[in-house]
Amino acid sequence: MPTTPTTGNSPYDPLDLTAHDPIAQLAEARRRCPVSQPRPGVFVVARHTDVTDALRRPDTLSSEDNFVLEAGTRTAALPATPITMLDPPDHTALRARLRRWFAPAKLRREEPRVHGIVSDALDQLRPGQPVEVWSTLGRAIPARTVYAFLGLPQQDWDRVQEWADVVNDHFPQVSLEMPEMAALVGYLGELVATRAAAASTGTGVLDGLVHPQPDETPLEPVEIIMHCIQLILASTDTTGSLITNLLYQLLIDRDRWQGIVDDRTLIPRAIEESLRHDAPLQYVLRTATAESEFAGCPVPAGSRVVLSLQSANLDEDAWGADAAAFSVDREPGQATLATFGYGIHTCLGAPLARLETRLLVEGLAERFPGMRLAPDYSWQPAPRAMVRRPARLDVVL
Numbered sequence: 001m002p003t004t005p006t007t008g009n010s011p012y013d014p015l016d017l018t019a020h021d022p023i024a025q026l027a028e029a030r031r032r033c034p035v036s037q038p039r040p041g042v043f044v045v046a047r048h049t050d051v052t053d054a055l056r057r058p059d060t061l062s063s064e065d066n067f068v069l070e071a072g073t074r075t076a077a078l079p080a081t082p083i084t085m086l087d088p089p090d091h092t093a094l095r096a097r098l099r100r101w102f103a104p105a106k107l108r109r110e111e112p113r114v115h116g117i118v119s120d121a122l123d124q125l126r127p128g129q130p131v132e133v134w135s136t137l138g139r140a141i142p143a144r145t146v147y148a149f150l151g152l153p154q155q156d157w158d159r160v161q162e163w164a165d166v167v168n169d170h171f172p173q174v175s176l177e178m179p180e181m182a183a184l185v186g187y188l189g190e191l192v193a194t195r196a197a198a199a200s201t202g203t204g205v206l207d208g209l210v211h212p213q214p215d216e217t218p219l220e221p222v223e224i225i226m227h228c229i230q231l232i233l234a235s236t237d238t239t240g241s242l243i244t245n246l247l248y249q250l251l252i253d254r255d256r257w258q259g260i261v262d263d264r265t266l267i268p269r270a271i272e273e274s275l276r277h278d279a280p281l282q283y284v285l286r287t288a289t290a291e292s293e294f295a296g297c298p299v300p301a302g303s304r305v306v307l308s309l310q311s312a313n314l315d316e317d318a319w320g321a322d323a324a325a326f327s328v329d330r331e332p333g334q335a336t337l338a339t340f341g342y343g344i345h346t347c348l349g350a351p352l353a354r355l356e357t358r359l360l361v362e363g364l365a366e367r368f369p370g371m372r373l374a375p376d377y378s379w380q381p382a383p384r385a386m387v388r389r390p391a392r393l394d395v396v397l
Helices: 023-030 048-055 092-100 103-124 133-138 141-152 154-169 179-196 205-210 221-253 255-263 264-277 311-312 350-367
Strands: 034-041 042-045 130-132 283-288 292-294 298-299 304-308 394-396
Touching: 023 311, 042 048, 048 292, 048 311, 092 103, 092 205, 103 141, 103 154, 103 350, 130 133, 133 141, 133 221, 133 350, 133 394, 141 205, 141 221, 141 350, 154 179, 154 205, 154 221, 179 221, 205 255, 221 255, 221 264, 221 350, 255 350, 264 311, 264 350, 283 311, 304 311
Parallel strands: 042 304
Antiparallel strands: 034 042, 130 394, 283 304, 292 298
């Protein structure tokens, strides 16, 4: 017989920012109530097997309105729907259209340009210099990479980043009336119009959206603008959080950092372990379009379902008794990594995020092998509902 989800005393509430860190709460949820109801109409799914199963079920768990947590609440009217809020068949067509820019061969051709962006950032730094990683590297490198990927003129990158930083700081409660959002929309609108009036350059995501392939349906300008904003917001804060989380874990134990300095082939494995141990995006949201069931618990149609990526990545049943530990020696493929989603909504930009992070850590290990945490540094979480990272990371190069 189906059981009833835990209510009232749910150990984890995704909107509660008063907790220092939700890791202990998520562990209690996995043990005591793998499906709980912290708020009316909101259900949290905590175990790895249930989260990965849910990510495979777009037919009964819709991505529509997936940045609004309150049940029965709709996203503010958008001029066009971004890919993360689409269901098939619309999602299928748009994903196929965007995927060609994230194909492995395409990313291999992009690596020298990303390497140049990383090198330019590191050229500004000197050994022995105190640096706050999040603001200096974590924000800047992913932002500049996505601007290059989109094909935005380099002379505009700094002002675009100023707007995007403010918008990201308000995510997911972003209003189209925000001055920075309005400025970003206006800028992209002018750029779309300019590109549409000129011949295709054959480079950059924006140009490809403005000038479709013969078998592709032309997009309205507002659709192109929204898809570009989606790429900017989705790829900057999360990748910056990955960079900051990884460097913290490597520096908190000097043997870890020295191991990377001595053997750069360990970097990809360290990146995967950071993605598992400290998921930059803590959870994703779905809406049940029909009555569903997780761990024997019924979830009524219309409910908002929180799929805890962080909890799935720390589930002892999937990752072993040492799941809570950060270990560069962890065997790859031990379980399904939920960080970038799964199934049809697997993050398109995941390979690009890994590339940026690898090149940065390689550059830091080469130039600053003696890098260490600043004296008296203490990890404090950023006050964000969906993103996990320290509010700042102070190091000495």
